[in-house]
Amino acid sequence: xxxxxxxxxxxxxxxxxxxxxxxxxxxxxxxxxxxxxxxxxxxxxxxxxxxxxxxxxxxxxxxxxxxxxxxxxxxxxxxxxxxxxxxxxxxxxxxxxxxxxxxxxxxxxxxxxxxxxxxxxxxxxxxxxxxxxxxxxxxxxxxxxxxxxxxxxxxxxxxxxxxxxxxxxxxxxxxxxxxxxxxxxxxxxxxxxxxxxxxxxxxxxxxxxxxxxxxxxxxxxxxxxxxxx
Amino acid sequence: xxxxxxxxxxxxxxxxxxxxxxxxxxxxxxxxxxxxxxxxxxxxxxxxxxxxxxxxxxxxxxxxxxxxxxxxxxxxxxxxxxxxxxxxxxxxxxxxxxxxxxxxxxxxxxxxxxxxxxxxxxxxxxxxxxxxxxxxxxxxxxxxxxxxxxxxxxxxxxxxxxxxxxxxxxxxxxxxxxxxxxxxxxxxxxxxxxxxxxxxxxxxxxxxxxxxxxxxxxxxxxxxxxxxxxx
Numbered sequence: 001x002x003x004x005x006x007x008x009x010x011x012x013x014x015x016x017x018x019x020x021x022x023x024x025x026x027x028x029x030x031x032x033x034x035x036x037x038x039x040x041x042x043x044x045x046x047x048x049x050x051x052x053x054x055x056x057x058x059x060x061x062x063x064x065x066x067x068x069x070x071x072x073x074x075x076x077x078x079x080x081x082x083x084x085x086x087x088x089x090x091x092x093x094x095x096x097x098x099x100x101x102x103x104x105x106x107x108x109x110x111x112x113x114x115x116x117x118x119x120x121x122x123x124x125x126x127x128x129x130x131x132x133x134x135x136x137x138x139x140x141x142x143x144x145x146x147x148x149x150x151x152x153x154x155x156x157x158x159x160x161x162x163x164x165x166x167x168x169x170x171x172x173x174x175x176x177x178x179x180x181x182x183x184x185x186x187x188x189x190x191x192x193x194x195x196x197x198x199x200x201x202x203x204x205x206x207x208x209x210x211x212x213x214x215x216x217x218x219x220x221x222x223x224x225x226x227x228x229x
Numbered sequence: 230x231x232x233x234x235x236x237x238x239x240x241x242x243x244x245x246x247x248x249x250x251x252x253x254x255x256x257x258x259x260x261x262x263x264x265x266x267x268x269x270x271x272x273x274x275x276x277x278x279x280x281x282x283x284x285x286x287x288x289x290x291x292x293x294x295x296x297x298x299x300x301x302x303x304x305x306x307x308x309x310x311x312x313x314x315x316x317x318x319x320x321x322x323x324x325x326x327x328x329x330x331x332x333x334x335x336x337x338x339x340x341x342x343x344x345x346x347x348x349x350x351x352x353x354x355x356x357x358x359x360x361x362x363x364x365x366x367x368x369x370x371x372x373x374x375x376x377x378x379x380x381x382x383x384x385x386x387x388x389x390x391x392x393x394x395x396x397x398x399x400x401x402x403x404x405x406x407x408x409x410x411x412x413x414x415x416x417x418x419x420x421x422x423x424x425x426x427x428x429x430x431x432x433x434x435x436x437x438x439x440x441x442x443x444x445x446x447x448x449x450x451x452x453x454x455x456x457x458x459x460x
Contacts, residue, residue: 062437063430064398066409071430074416075423168292172402179295192302196295204290 002191006198009185013195016181017202023095023167023177027102028160034107039114040140053111060108065166068105073097073173098170106163110156117152118144150223157214161207168203178202234428237415244411245432251328251407252394258333259393260386263340270345281341288338294399296335301327301403328400336393343385347378380451387444394436408432 042053060068076082076091090096121144129139171180182199186192218224234241262284269281288296304322312320322330351374359369401409412429416422 059430059434062434064395064409064433066398066401067426067430067433070409070413071423071426075426078421078423165292168294169399171294179292179298182295183298186302192299192305196299196303200291200295200299203292203295204287207290 001197002194005189005191006194009189009195010198012185013178013181013198013202016176016178016199017206019175019177019181020164020167020170021206023098023102023170023175024160024164026099027106027167028110028163030099030103031106031110031163032156034103035110035114036145038107038111039118042111043115043118057108057112060105061112065101065105066169066172069098069101069169069173072101094170094173094175098167098173098175102163102166102170105166106159109159109162113152113155113159114148116155117148120151121147150221153214153218153221153223157211157217160210160214164203164207164210234425235415235419235421237411237419237425240411240415241408241428241432244406244408245436247325247405248394248397248407248436251325251332251397251400251405252390254325254329255332255336255393255397256390258329259336259340259389262333262337263344266337266341267344267348270341271348285338285341288334293331293335293396294402296331297328297399297403300331300334324400324403324405327403328397328405332393332396332400335396336389339389339392340386343382343389344378346385347382348374350381351377380455383444383448383451387440387448390444391437391440394440395433398433 038053038056041049042057044050072091073094082088082091091100125147126139126144129143130136134142167177168179170177171183174180176184178199182195186195189195266281266284269277270285272278272281301322301324304327308320308322312318355373355377356369359373364372397407398409401407401413404410408429412425415425419425
């Protein structure tokens with residue numbers, strides 16, 4: 001193992017890691033926002049409300065992220081309408097394509113988590129809210145969603161870690177995030193073991209920090225106090 | 230959309246076959262690794278526990294793509310040295326073998342946790358009953374624990390297999406000619422990226438549906454004789 005090379009290239013890898021963090025942060029936050037309406041619609045009692053989120057979730061969970069990424073980055077250019085639209089400067093850019101794909105992808109998974117959480121809320125609590133005279137919307141916003149957030153948080157933290165690992169795919173559309181940076185450095189140094197090892201350590205470190213951050217968040221939201229009844 | 234796919238239909242079919250082969254081989258390797266990992270994690274010996282924990286934590290913390298790249302590009306010098314030692318110059322790991330090892334490794338790390346949960350879910354009394362009957366440790370595991378683990382672990386393993394099947398797309402990065410790689414080749418010729426990546430997406434969706442159906446029947450068979458509490 002050639003440690004000097006690792007130390008020499010650490011700053012560049014750290015630079016790649018910041019891009020990785022940027023991608024993951026935008027994707028999981030935007031994905032969460034998109035997932036809230038999707039998840040609520042997915043747990044609806046009416047089949048025509050459920051149908052659209054169901055097919056969305058089925059497509060994004062049933063196909064590999066790599067295919068979705070290529071569909072957005074390479075595929076959209078097939079249509080002249082896209083190329084002449086005002087969005088083209090963004091859809092041409094690998095960064096925005098990756099962010100868009102990761103957001104759409106993770107939103108499907110988060111919506112499914114949210115559906116599970118909404119259905120896990122004890123019926124009595126929703127009935128209690130309605131009995132107090134809350135409207136359906138009020139019960140949803142003040143009782144069900146805060147409750148579902150606590151039930152779904154552990155699964156959401158898993159999803160964030162999965163997205164951290166999925167962000168490595170961005171290297172296939174020329175983005176220089178952690179894996180992309182490692183591949184670029186290897187093309188120069190011909191030392192795959194050392195550089196991939198260092199990149200792996202970065203991923204381990206980031207996921208360790210994320211796991212502990214979510215533990216703190218769970219304590220702050222008092223997740224354990226809401227469960228085990 | 231053109232039905233004959235510009236003559237790339239047979240190539241995509243061959244790619245689909247390769248994807249299925251890759252997924253099944255990685256599944257076989259991963260099941261073995263997962264079982265060994267779970268046995269190590271639940272063993273009474275500290276070093277073995279530590280080894281199992283190290284394996285599942287390390288592999289699960291690093292992206293699958295990085296494992297694929299690391300195993301394919303990282304073993305070149307190792308295989309060269311091995312080739313010299315065995316007097317077989319030019320020995321190398323091909324993309325298929327590297328893909329099987331990388332995906333099997335990742336599947337095994339997650340399967341370790343699934344199998345561990347299954348082992349812990351089997352009542353202690355069953356093991357003690359085996360001991361009271363005078364069965365050896367190995368027989369208790371193979372005749373008592375393992376058959377019961379199967380039913381408990383099956384849903385978790387099914388989920389992992391769906392993930393594994395989608396992860397096979399990553400092996401196209403090192404040039405294995407599976408669905409994604411064939412689609413890329415078709416795109417360079419036909420200049421129709423959206424069409425071909427959409428076809429690839431639908432092939433993966435089809436494979437997922439087949440795997441889901443298969444899992445449904447296997448779970449039904451494994452659960453025969455067990456009444457569901459909530460129905």
